[in-house]
Amino acid sequence: MGKKDPPQLQLRQRGSVPLRRSTVINALLCLLSISGLISCSLMGYVFGLHQSDDASIQQSGRDHRYVRASRSQLFGAAAMRQGELPHQHRQQHSDESKWKTIPDGWEHYTFAEIRNHFYCDEHAHDQNKPLPSLAEWTFLRKQMKLLVDPRLNLDDPVPPTQGYSLGNTGAPPPYYAQRSEGKGRGLFASRDIQKGELVQDGPHSFIVFPDALSFRRLVFALPRKSACDITEWAWHQELTPGGRLTIVVDANIAALMNSSPEPNIAPKTDTDTKLYAVRDIRKGEEIYYDYNIYETDWSKVGLE
Numbered sequence: 001m002g003k004k005d006p007p008q009l010q011l012r013q014r015g016s017v018p019l020r021r022s023t024v025i026n027a028l029l030c031l032l033s034i035s036g037l038i039s040c041s042l043m044g045y046v047f048g049l050h051q052s053d054d055a056s057i058q059q060s061g062r063d064h065r066y067v068r069a070s071r072s073q074l075f076g077a078a079a080m081r082q083g084e085l086p087h088q089h090r091q092q093h094s095d096e097s098k099w100k101t102i103p104d105g106w107e108h109y110t111f112a113e114i115r116n117h118f119y120c121d122e123h124a125h126d127q128n129k130p131l132p133s134l135a136e137w138t139f140l141r142k143q144m145k146l147l148v149d150p151r152l153n154l155d156d157p158v159p160p161t162q163g164y165s166l167g168n169t170g171a172p173p174p175y176y177a178q179r180s181e182g183k184g185r186g187l188f189a190s191r192d193i194q195k196g197e198l199v200q201d202g203p204h205s206f207i208v209f210p211d212a213l214s215f216r217r218l219v220f221a222l223p224r225k226s227a228c229d230i231t232e233w234a235w236h237q238e239l240t241p242g243g244r245l246t247i248v249v250d251a252n253i254a255a256l257m258n259s260s261p262e263p264n265i266a267p268k269t270d271t272d273t274k275l276y277a278v279r280d281i282r283k284g285e286e287i288y289y290d291y292n293i294y295e296t297d298w299s300k301v302g303l304e
């Protein structure tokens with residue numbers, strides 16, 4: 001009696017009006033989807049997404065080293081850079097549109113071109129780089145297994161934030177990671193170490209790149225800062241006397257070891273991948289080896 005219908009009811013009673021509105025909305029949505037489809041195809045063409053996974057990047061060489069990485073895996077990494085990982089610190093870089101994409105011809109990039117692409121000099125000069133988190137190590141190691149060598153066994157009772165099982169003892173190496181004044185991050189003795197003690201057990205710590213392509217594949221499948229880290233952490237050396245020069249990188253905090261012309265640890269020979277204390281080291285002292293014992297010419301390992 002005299003009570004007005006609630007507004008929503010009145011609307012329904014207006015009959016054809018909602019129908020016309022929905023038709024218009026449907027038509028607009030249709031138009032939007034069609035234009036979306038067209039622009040997606042165009043972008044896919046421009047960025048090479050039109051290539052099927054059969055155009056996988058294949059690593060030539062022996063079967064046991066055969067690794068396939070589909071373009072979608074690499075483009076997944078590029079998409080991740082678009083949003084940046086939560087643990088990445090957002091900074092302004094001169095050309096974000098450049099380092100956030102996978103460049104054409106990445107398979108042939110030189111070491112210097114890779115560093116230019118990711119503006120790694122900016123990263124190198126950042127004195128406030130945080131220690132890599134467990135999540136960052138875990139992602140890096142996952143990509144290493146996927147894109148460098150599927151046979152890699154990176155299971156270890158010691159987490160990468162503490163190192164790895166030194167000599168398979170189940171105990172970490174006698175160091176921990178923290179910021180090092182003027183050097184980014186570094187390693188420090190977690191206890192007194194006696195002259196002659198094994199401090200760094202290379203083969204239990206590093207991964208070996210079968211070739212230069214696997215190195216490029218890994219860096220282009222990483223967030224920018226991790227890609228730059230890899231270019232700073234990796235080195236190359238002959239792993240056996242007279243053997244070929246091989247690219248290697250530690251897959252844990254051992255990668256953070258800095259260099260000194262007066263190192264406190266050193267290998268016994270040029271091809272030795274174990275490093276021993278050359279003098280007594282006190283708890284809390286920074287651990288150094290001397291990078292100059294290794295080859296530094298990246299053209300010698302196919303990254304020219």
Ligand SMILES: C[S@@+](CC[C@H](N)C(=O)[O-])C[C@H]1O[C@@H](n2cnc3c(N)ncnc32)[C@H](O)[C@@H]1O
Nearest residue numbers: 182183184185186232233255256257258259260
């Ligand atoms: C293998 S990484 C060592 C870890 C590095 N400090 C980090 O935070 O990622 C090599 C890089 O560390 C830095 N570095 C190593 N030794 C250094 C030193 N004695 N003085 C200054 N920087 C050093 C250089 O930037 C070098 O390219």
